[in-house]
Amino acid sequence: MGLLKGLKDSISRATDRLFSDEEPKRIGIYGPPNAGKTTLANRIARDWTGDAVGTESHIPHETRRARRKENVEIERNGKTVTIDIVDTPGVTTKVDYEEFTDEMEKDDAVRRSREATEGVAEAMHWLREDVDGVIYVLDSAEDPITQVNTMLIGIIESRDLPVLIFANKIDLDDSSIKRIEDAFPQHQTVPLSAKEGDNMDEVYDNIAEYFG
Amino acid sequence: MPHQCTNCDRRFPDGSKEMLSGCPDCGGNKFQFAPATSEASDDASSGEATPATESKQPADATATADQDPASASATSGQAPDREWPETARRPAEKDGRLDGSFADESPAEAGTDAMADDFEWVNGEEDDAQATARSDVVSPDELPRTATDTEAVSSRTEGATTDASDGTRETDARDRPDDGRVVSEPETDQPSIDQLREELNQQFESIKIVNPGQYELNLMELYDREEHIVSLQEDGRYVINVPESWHDS
Numbered sequence: 001m002g003l004l005k006g007l008k009d010s011i012s013r014a015t016d017r018l019f020s021d022e023e024p025k026r027i028g029i030y031g032p033p034n035a036g037k038t039t040l041a042n043r044i045a046r047d048w049t050g051d052a053v054g055t056e057s058h059i060p061h062e063t064r065r066a067r068r069k070e071n072v073e074i075e076r077n078g079k080t081v082t083i084d085i086v087d088t089p090g091v092t093t094k095v096d097y098e099e100f101t102d103e104m105e106k107d108d109a110v111r112r113s114r115e116a117t118e119g120v121a122e123a124m125h126w127l128r129e130d131v132d133g134v135i136y137v138l139d140s141a142e143d144p145i146t147q148v149n150t151m152l153i154g155i156i157e158s159r160d161l162p163v164l165i166f167a168n169k170i171d172l173d174d175s176s177i178k179r180i181e182d183a184f185p186q187h188q189t190v191p192l193s194a195k196e197g198d199n200m201d202e203v204y205d206n207i208a209e210y211f212g
Numbered sequence: 213m214p215h216q217c218t219n220c221d222r223r224f225p226d227g228s229k230e231m232l233s234g235c236p237d238c239g240g241n242k243f244q245f246a247p248a249t250s251e252a253s254d255d256a257s258s259g260e261a262t263p264a265t266e267s268k269q270p271a272d273a274t275a276t277a278d279q280d281p282a283s284a285s286a287t288s289g290q291a292p293d294r295e296w297p298e299t300a301r302r303p304a305e306k307d308g309r310l311d312g313s314f315a316d317e318s319p320a321e322a323g324t325d326a327m328a329d330d331f332e333w334v335n336g337e338e339d340d341a342q343a344t345a346r347s348d349v350v351s352p353d354e355l356p357r358t359a360t361d362t363e364a365v366s367s368r369t370e371g372a373t374t375d376a377s378d379g380t381r382e383t384d385a386r387d388r389p390d391d392g393r394v395v396s397e398p399e400t401d402q403p404s405i406d407q408l409r410e411e412l413n414q415q416f417e418s419i420k421i422v423n424p425g426q427y428e429l430n431l432m433e434l435y436d437r438e439e440h441i442v443s444l445q446e447d448g449r450y451v452i453n454v455p456e457s458w459h460d461s
Contacts, residue, residue, distance in 0.1 A: 096425070121440070
């Protein structure tokens with residue numbers, strides 16, 4: 001893309017937003033711990049802004065505070081959709097420091113556990129107050145029918161929030177997209193691997209369509 | 213009396229509905245929780261309403277009252293249900309003093325203000341530790357010179373001043389025999405962590421502390437709560453953020 005065209009597009013986007021009453025929609029990335037929420041948030045943010053959102057880790061509850069990446073402009077089919085991405089801590093009904101003791105000292109594990117609990121409380125608060133739409137991320141190699149998933153999707157539905165279910169980690173051998181589609185047939189399921197960048201075009205098409 | 217506004221330090225009894233619409237005095241919407249029976253080992257300078265800081269208040273009051281007999285009955289008799297006194301620091305003033313500058317205020321005024329602030333009770337409720345400590349009057353022999361006493365209250369409560377005699381005041385405050393005794397008193401009835409945990413669980417149906425570092429969460433309750441839990445501690449304290457909409461309504 002030439003410099004002039006880039007500049008023109010940038011001015012055009014700024015003008016569009018200037019005359020638009022709509023604030024960017026806040027899209028919360030929700031899901032259980034270790035589903036790949038931060039990896040997805042980083043993938044989206046890097047693809048469209050060049051920056052990352054947060055640190056990824058194989059240890060659950062790496063994200064213990066909601067993080068927001070504002071004004072992520074996603075271009076699809078000549079249109080630009082601007083959203084704020086909110087990467088939230090993994091939601092769970094139990095947090096146990098013993099999950100982390102293989103990776104760190106007990107004191108650190110206990111602290112991580114407490115912060116993770118606060119993070120879940122914060123994530124639930126954001127769901128109530130601060131999100132306009134939800135990307136619900138699931139590990140497609142895991143059974144999707146859990147108390148947490150059922151309850152959270154029920155809450156999201158009760159609020160009439162637009163929701164996309166992302167079947168993440170399709171690069172894993174145990175991945176099953178159908179298992180997720182069968183569990184939540186009322187919602188659009190999008191397969192992807194945020195880590196490998198697989199099927200991201202379909203991901204962005206759906207984000208633009210649902211949240212644009 | 214487990215709730216305290218983190219902005220102006222106003223305290224609220226357990227179950228008070230006043231705080232539900234934000235602090236009536238300063239409009240602050242962050243409160244911290246300090247169980248009436250919580251342990252006294254916390255640093256008093258943290259601003260949390262621990263029994264240590266509470267139990268110091270009667271000693272301060274007694275000391276100051278002893279200095280000024282005319283105000284003695286007023287201090288001990290009216291403190292529990294006193295409204296914001298004329299001499300007390302207003303929240304706005306307090307905010308402006310966060311840099312620790314009190315150079316424009318005489319030591320006596322500072323001491324009176326600090327005392328009044330500590331005794332700003334809302335519904336006339338006073339916990340047991342407070343009542344016991346209040347009735348346990350120190351003898352005049354135990355008190356330092358009255359001229360420095362008010363200054364000691366000032367320096368201990370406010371921490372930092374820009375007065376030239378600041379160092380002397382700090383020493384006076386630390387050397388007071390009653391000061392050290394009062395601080396250690398609450399340890400005698402220090403509750404166990406299990407009791408505190410149980411107390412927290414009663415407060416929070418949404419988060420249950422099974423053991424330190426082990427939690428069970430009621431997602432529906434967390435979602436239904438309008439206030440936001442921003443900090444959770446093993447010793448039973450918590451900080452919540454009251455929504456602005458509560459304050460506005």
